[in-house]
Amino acid sequence: MNHMFARLSLLGVAAALAALGTAHAADLKKGEDLVNQGGCIACHGAGLDKPVSPTYPIIAGQPESYLFHAMQQYQAKHQTPLYGRDNPIMAGMVARFDTQQLHDIAAYVSSLKSPLYEPDKARDPRP
Template sequence: MNKSLARICALSAALGLTLLSASAHAGDLKKGQSLVASHGCMGCHGAGLDKPVTPAYPVIAGQPESYLFHALQQYQSAHQTPIYGRDNAIMAGMVATLSTQDLHDIAAYVASLPTPLYAPDMTH
């Protein structure tokens, strides 16, 4: 009985830490919107971040939040780890001074936007 109770307590603690960690990095849509505006993202990716000024730039509106966050992180670390980073001087400069939370905020906001890209409904 004591081993079962100990296991339940350990699992509860682990779950609590996981949830706390996830909420600590949850993106704030309003902050993300402000950061997108102040960092000039629309200058290259278009007003709704869905019509880039050149086909060389991606449509980022509505992309998955985790993809956006990791892409931004890779632009930030390109100079440190060129093998794993995304080597783009423009993007590296745009994200150089942003915090991890800023990246989460931007990713959450951009992911919330409507997208012209096709995304299959995988819920059925």
């Protein structure tokens, strides 16, 4: 009986992971639309690489997972004071987006050309 239960739980975990995998496929075009509608260029600049203030970050071309987690952390501040980034401006900017939209935005912003660095393609293990 215990064996059966363990096997069923494993199946459940596998199914959940498979569902996560498909749900997280990011859509660049949707990300672009959300960025345009979201008014992000007002502060991060056209191309998201020319912030209007030197104290605002360049977000274009930063790693996708970094951008995604940064935005999630601005949202998380509402849920728990112990986790997350405490920034009233960005908390307001990302409050309306769901997880899938954050993935779409992160993928699009990451795809933009950045003045920060040129990725070393020869050392990049990704295809």
